[in-house]
Amino acid sequence: MTVPVPDVVLHEYGPAVSAPLGAAAGRALAASGILQSATPDPTRDGHWLLRAGSRVGALRTLGGPVVRIMPKTPVSRIFFLLGFSLDPERAWRDDREGTVDTGAHDDVVPALAHAVERRIDAALRQGVLQGYREVEESSLVVRGRIREADQIRRHFGRTPPVEIAYDAYTADTAENRILRAAVERLLRLPGVPGAVRRRLAHQRVRLADALPVVRGQELPRWQPSRLNSRYQPALRLCEAVLRGSSPEHLAPGADPLAVDGFLFDMNQLFEDFVTAALSEALEEHGLAPRLQDPHHLDTAGLVRIRPDLVVRGGDGVTPVAVVDAKYKVEKADGRHNADLYQALAYATVLGLREAHLVYAAGRQPTRFHEVRGTATGTDGRGVRLYQHSIDLSREPRQLMAALRDIAGRLTRACSPA
Incomplete structure (x- = not known):
């Protein structure tokens, strides 16, 4: 029977904690640049001294425990800062206090997963958004227009098949792909409560017609419009999830496969909030x-x-x-x-x-x-x-x-x- 490894709990800018870590996991954490410091504990074999800096959230090391970094700022306030900086036009923020539904969770990842699921559910309440997307494929029948250059290059003028391009009315839109990518990302994160995980899995089924986004691939581009206005609050939050899970937040040279999770950088979040709020007031x-x-x-x-x-x-x-x-x-x-x-x-x-x-x-x-x-x-x-x-x-x-x-x-x- 495998004994579960307990989570390591750190506090933002708190004292160093001695945690049981293998050499590979410790080196991966040190190379990631996520923590303020990660060094072998000179007093205990097989332990590392871990100290958190400005990043809060949760991460999992390859072959090591889940590391949870607790913020010193209340979680509900973090989401207020995030909402203000994400959407200066206030579409993301609720009408009353600029807050978002984080449930009863006081940890970053559970609150985030709950908030994203609620926003996606609200976006899909009137049905899955569909739109036109150009499709290029080989077909036995002519539909749309023939791509003559591809036809000559691939088939030397023979038909069928025919290289065609046409506009398809589909749920495989940039908006739906972003929502699905965020759902799948949250389902892989450590610390998502079971009830929230089940609701996220239900949203993934509703978005099944949207193609998955390969990790490391650039996110699809979308433009705000009247047609996707009900999606916009969810889209902005989902993009924040995908950015916070991105390898670009690791130190140069760090292995993105060795350390995986979701993190808010409180330095950047505070800066974005202050400049957005002051800009609005100064204008x-x-x-x-x-x-x-x-x-x-x-x-x-x-x-x-x-x-x-x-x-x-x-x-x-x-x-x-x-x-x-x-x-x-x-x-x-x-x-x-x-x-x-x-x-x-x-x-x-x-x-x-x-x-x-x-x-x-x-x-x-x-x-x-x-x-x-x-x-x-x-x-x-x-x-x-x-x-x-x-x-x-x-x-x-x-x-x-x-x-x-x-x-x-x-x-x-x-x-x-």
Whole structure:
């Protein structure tokens, strides 16, 4: 009788945990770059010290245990951040609080599987979406148009068969293929509850006419339209599932077959949420936010910098504010000196008197540092570097209010004195 290997539970940015791992599984985890660190435990043979960083979710190592990484942010709040950053037009978010149904689950993968299944079920409630798709095939009868070049190259002018192309009305659309790919991906993940797994299997049957997407293959492309509007919330969430399961999230050179699972990168998720929410608020004030706006630090153009958000004035050209989002653990002294140097570089290059850093750092009040030797103008004020904090454990409305306050501070800084 095979004894099941217990899961290894880590906590986001938590202390290292000594876990029983074979050498191959330990090396695969270390090479993946998923964890902050993975090293042999010097005090216990056959054990590795594992420490999680910003990625949360679950993964399985080849021949090793399931590693579950628990977030410090409530799961329901993670899905609020995800929904906002996935769909700035709010189609994905519920009308009331911008939340999504994650069931009673407090772990990332079970909540994700439940949410995806519910969204797919809602998308398919009016039936499986069908559309026209061009089909090319060899046939004994003529249908559509003859592909003359292929006919000559393959059959030297002989008929039948005939190389034809025609438009087929089918359920094998890009939208259905993405939904099916996400369902199959979730069914392979560790930690999906049995009841949710059964509902996902039912959705796979409903999507059986859509061809499967081969892992590693580029996802089919779809365009938002009136016809697929009921699918759009599910599509955006399914694409997030498939991106979070992609080998592209591994370190260069890591074997994607040795480590398998689903992970959210909280660094990226927080950055996407902050920039999307601030952009929406700033546009209401007639400003033009630009995400990942590229610039150069030096006059030779050799050192590139890319602030998370550069706010441009009503002309769409003149920079008036700059923001960088930082999902970090607060240090003992409450400061992040390297971040301040980075913000000062942004302000200097863009010719601004302020730069703003937004942290996921609890209830710390907004504070600023005035940089020595940078005083200009009649007021004698130097460049100010602002540090804002938002508490991700707060309710969605409170989060949005905090970001609107930051947007108001940016707007006031842009206004002429």
